[in-house]
Amino acid sequence: MKESAYKSYEDLPLFLNAELVAQVLGISQAGAYDLLHSEGFPVLKIGTRMVVPKEKFRQWVERNTRPES
Numbered sequence: 001m002k003e004s005a006y007k008s009y010e011d012l013p014l015f016l017n018a019e020l021v022a023q024v025l026g027i028s029q030a031g032a033y034d035l036l037h038s039e040g041f042p043v044l045k046i047g048t049r050m051v052v053p054k055e056k057f058r059q060w061v062e063r064n065t066r067p068e069s
Helices: 018-025 029-036 053-064
Strands: 044-046 049-053
Touching: 018 029, 029 044
Parallel strands: none
Antiparallel strands: 044 049
């Protein structure tokens, strides 16, 4: 996967779409869509569009990051 152009959370827009989630996490767009449809992922639905609020995304990453051994 290509390295993300974003170096910090502050650089991200207020809302992330599937393409941005994929870029930030270094996963495929298909993987990002799976994540957006998974239970517990902080998605905001606006009509048929799905976006992730930046702050909720950051919190989700922190909650789902394993502590270093």
